[in-house]
Structure formats: C-alpha cells, structure tokens
Amino acid sequence: MSSNLKIQGARIFDGMGWHEDAVLVVEAGRIVSIVPENSAGCTGETVDARGHILVPGFIDLQVNGGGGALLNEQPTLQGIRKICEAHARFGTTALLPTLITDTCEATTAAIKAGVEAKAAAIPGFLGLHLEGPHLSVVRKGAHDPSLIRAMEEPDLDQLLACMQALGCLMVTVAPENTTIEQVKRLTDAGITISLGHTDASFLTACAYAAAGARVVTHLFNAMSGLGHREPGVVGAALATGTLFAGIIADGFHVDQAAMAIAIRSKQGPGRIFLVTDAMSSIGTDLTRIHLNGREIVREGGRLTLHDGTLAGADIDMLSSVRIVHERLGLPLDEALRMASTYPADAVGIAEQKGRLLPGTDADFIILTPELALKSSWIGGRKVFETTVHM
Known part of the structure; x- marks a missing residue:
C-alpha cells in the first residue's frame, strides 16, 4: 500500500x-x-x-504492555514492537510504552530499547513513559515499594542524556522523592513531567506545576484526593489550567460519576485525556501475567494482585472511547479528542499528531x-x- x-x-x-x-x-x-x-x-x-x-488515530501515553509483552518483563526492541502491533488492532497509532517502577538495570534496558525503536522507526512508537521509581511509598498502588527511591544525580543525567534520541519522554514522579529543581531541569530539556503516585498537598502539586510539571498520571488513582479543606493532587489537577490529566475509563479505576464530574470541572487549557494503563493481556487470552516477580490475575475485566490491588488495566483505547461516549454521554467528537487531540497536546506534539x-x-x-x-x-x-x- x-x-x-x-x-x-x-x-x-x-x-x-x-x-x-x-x-x-x-x-x-x-x-x-x-x-x-x-x-x-x-x-x-x-x-x-x-x-x-x-x-x-488514538494516542496512548500510558501503555505497560500488549500482545503478551510487558515492557518490564521484555524491555527489548521486539517487546516494544509487540506492544505497538497489539494496540494498533484497537485504533492506537502512537503510544508511549510504559515502564512501571523497576531496578536501575531494567530502566537502562528499557531506555536502550526505546532508543533502538526510535531509530528503527517502529510503527506506532512515540517514545517512553517511565512511571517511577521516584514515587511515594504511601501511594505505591501496584508498584513494588522496595524499588521506590529518591531521584539522584545519575538518574537525572540518564534522563537528560536519552531525551534527544527518544524524541518524546514522559516521567511520572512524586514530589516526595523529586525536587522542584530536578523538575525544572528535566522540563527545560523538553521532558514531560507528570505527577503521580503521590500524597502531595494541593499547594505542593501547584508548586510543581509552576516548576514545569505538565501532566497528572491516572487522575484519582494513587494520589491525594479532593477534600473540602485540602484539595490534594486531584484538586490541583482540576483547578490548574496548565495541567493535563490522564484518566483510566475502564469503570473499575474511577467511577463513571467521578469521571463525568472531573471532565465538567476541569479548568483549561489543559484537558483530561484517556489512557489505557494496559498490560500484556491486551490482544491475548492470558489469564495470569507477572510483574516484578508477582502474579497478576485477569478476571471480569480487572487485573489485580492477590491482595486485590488493581495492577494496570484490561482495556483498549477504542473501548475507552465507547465508554465515555456511550455511558458518560460525551459527544463523539469530544470522546475522540480525549483519545487523540488532547494527549497530543499534553506532550507537545500537536503539530505532528492528534489532528x-x-x-x-x-x-x-x-x-x-x-x-x-x-x-x-x-x-x-x-x-x-x-x-x-x-
């Protein structure tokens, strides 16, 4: 063709x-x-x-895996190829393979594979999303707490060194383990900083946004909630116009009423966009997968650790679009923007993709x-x- x-x-x-x-x-x-x-x-x-x-085409900024490959378990060029091919079957034409908190060796391997995928022009490969390890143990979710740690100078140097080769790099951090100065240095280099897995206060989240943080990772999940006296990270995401926020629309991570309220109340120009947080099960009949040596069970549309903690999502982007259109009642054009236009805006590629x-x-x-x-x-x-x- x-x-x-x-x-x-x-x-x-x-x-x-x-x-x-x-x-x-x-x-x-x-x-x-x-x-x-x-x-x-x-x-x-x-x-x-x-x-x-x-x-x-849909743009997914948080994709842990697909087609039987999980980036953490297969941080290779072939692993990234499998992930991209799997999600193309559901309308995703650009994505960020996402590494969940792991060892320094796994992070280095994932970055190397990402640089190779970019050089090989793998169809659908947009760049990388490193979700951790510089998060908050208090809001760890399914991340292995033994691997969570503070960002140090070698970590920062590694991120700065790979940015140009990758072209697009998103890093999820928590203020508990990352300084404002580090965020400034990363964002000045063109890296998209996202706040996530954090118990930070509203004012702290706003300060990190002022320093350059541009996105909030999976709104509502693994972050301080919206309280009437302490609005938390959720409040900062909705009230701060410069922040974009990803949301998982599988019906398990966030109640549909909460999704609808958030979409209506979000201050712009930053928008709420869809992410799948998909794992390796997408496009397969797998019922059990593994992350950091722990088993994840797939049942009833959910992926959970044995203690019941949600561990990624079992949903594709086209299904997410249908949910916000058909169940939340969003106009089709707005549901489509949430899967393409807004994520492109969030990572600064609006001149190339999303329209x-x-x-x-x-x-x-x-x-x-x-x-x-x-x-x-x-x-x-x-x-x-x-x-x-x-």
Missing part, C-alpha cells in the same frame, strides 16, 4: 470538526488536505470508505458507524485491517 493515496466517501473528523462525504488526501505519509468528494486528485491509490467514519490537518502525520483509523474498527493507518500505510465482515 502506497503512502500516497486518497480515502474517499467517509465522514471525516479532523480533530476540530466534521467533514461530510469528504476525501482525505495523503502524500508521502502526511496529510495534504480534506476536500469535498470528487474534487481531489492523487497520484497514489484510492480507498473507498463510503459509509464509514475516519478519525485521528488531520495539512502537514500532520497521516495517522488515522477508519470506524464503522457503530464504532467498530475497520482499519488502522500509520504514516499513510495500513498497519491493521479487520477480517470481520462489516
């Missing part, structure tokens, strides 16, 4: 608005234009998408009117197509 093509007849959402019976024109892997049907010339192939919906505008990467998916996936495209090339008749 050529990367020069036109896709015709679809209802197209470009990240901002809808185009009816339109044609998407792609050249050299980038969007050229969206024009009325029968008015577009193209030197490449023509794809008939009549009766379907074409939207920006189907001239010059952006031709990362898009084709859906049925019922929001079932027909195909996924990265850089104008089809990377997945369902074999089920629609």
Whole structure:
C-alpha cells in the first residue's frame, strides 16, 4: 500500500470538526488536505470508505504492555514492537510504552530499547513513559515499594542524556522523592513531567506545576484526593489550567460519576485525556501475567494482585472511547479528542499528531458507524485491517 493515496466517501473528523462525504488526501505519509468528494486528485491509490467514519488515530501515553509483552518483563526492541502491533488492532497509532517502577538495570534496558525503536522507526512508537521509581511509598498502588527511591544525580543525567534520541519522554514522579529543581531541569530539556503516585498537598502539586510539571498520571488513582479543606493532587489537577490529566475509563479505576464530574470541572487549557494503563493481556487470552516477580490475575475485566490491588488495566483505547461516549454521554467528537487531540497536546506534539490537518502525520483509523474498527493507518500505510465482515 502506497503512502500516497486518497480515502474517499467517509465522514471525516479532523480533530476540530466534521467533514461530510469528504476525501482525505495523503502524500508521502502526511496529510495534504480534506476536500469535498470528487474534487481531489492523487497520484497514489484510492480507498473507498463510503459509509464509514475516519478519525485521528488514538494516542496512548500510558501503555505497560500488549500482545503478551510487558515492557518490564521484555524491555527489548521486539517487546516494544509487540506492544505497538497489539494496540494498533484497537485504533492506537502512537503510544508511549510504559515502564512501571523497576531496578536501575531494567530502566537502562528499557531506555536502550526505546532508543533502538526510535531509530528503527517502529510503527506506532512515540517514545517512553517511565512511571517511577521516584514515587511515594504511601501511594505505591501496584508498584513494588522496595524499588521506590529518591531521584539522584545519575538518574537525572540518564534522563537528560536519552531525551534527544527518544524524541518524546514522559516521567511520572512524586514530589516526595523529586525536587522542584530536578523538575525544572528535566522540563527545560523538553521532558514531560507528570505527577503521580503521590500524597502531595494541593499547594505542593501547584508548586510543581509552576516548576514545569505538565501532566497528572491516572487522575484519582494513587494520589491525594479532593477534600473540602485540602484539595490534594486531584484538586490541583482540576483547578490548574496548565495541567493535563490522564484518566483510566475502564469503570473499575474511577467511577463513571467521578469521571463525568472531573471532565465538567476541569479548568483549561489543559484537558483530561484517556489512557489505557494496559498490560500484556491486551490482544491475548492470558489469564495470569507477572510483574516484578508477582502474579497478576485477569478476571471480569480487572487485573489485580492477590491482595486485590488493581495492577494496570484490561482495556483498549477504542473501548475507552465507547465508554465515555456511550455511558458518560460525551459527544463523539469530544470522546475522540480525549483519545487523540488532547494527549497530543499534553506532550507537545500537536503539530505532528492528534489532528488531520495539512502537514500532520497521516495517522488515522477508519470506524464503522457503530464504532467498530475497520482499519488502522500509520504514516499513510495500513498497519491493521479487520477480517470481520462489516
């Protein structure tokens, strides 16, 4: 399949608005234009998408695994390839493979694999998300407390050294184990700092946001809650306009009413966006997986340690979009923005991804009117197509 093509007849959402019976024109892997049907010339192939919906490909900034691979257990180029391929089957065309708190050796291996994946131009690989180890033991969640520690100079040097090679790097930290000065140095280098797994106060979270922290990791989960006298990290995430916040919409991590309240109350321009927090079970029939030597059980849509602690999520991005659209009642265009436009904005790649505008990467998916996936495209090339008749 050529990367020069036109896709015709679809209802197209470009990240901002809808185009009816339109044609998407792609050249050299980038969007050229969206024009009325029968008015577009193209030197490449023509794809008939009549009766379907074409939207920006999903961007997932927190993906622990998929297709049987967990980054912690397989911090290799092949592991990252498996993860990206697995999530393309559910509409995700760009993602950050995410390393949960682990040893220094595992972190180094994951960074090396990420640099290799970037150099190899693995379809769907956006960069890395290092979720820990500089978190709070009090809010550890499923993270191994024996591996949580303060950020030291060698850690900071390692992050600064790999940023340019990776292109996109997100690091989740807690103020309990990271200083404001360290956050400033990291964000000045272009690294996206996210606050998570922290019991910090509202004022502390606001101070870290002022220092450059840009995101909050899985809103509500593993953080100080919204109280009427101490608004906590949740309050800071909602009240601070510069902060974006990821949210897990599987129905287990956050109650639907809480999700709806948060979305309505979030101060902008920062927005709430969807993350899957997916584990290696996605795209497989696995019922048991392992993290740091501990068993995680998959049952009833949940992933838990043996003590009942949630350990990642068993959901894909397309299912997340359906949930916020169908159960929360969000307009479809807003649900789609939460899975593409807003995460692109959160990590500063809006000029390349998250919208189907001239010059952006031709990362898009084709859906049925019922929001079932027909195909996924990265850089104008089809990377997945369902074999089920629609």
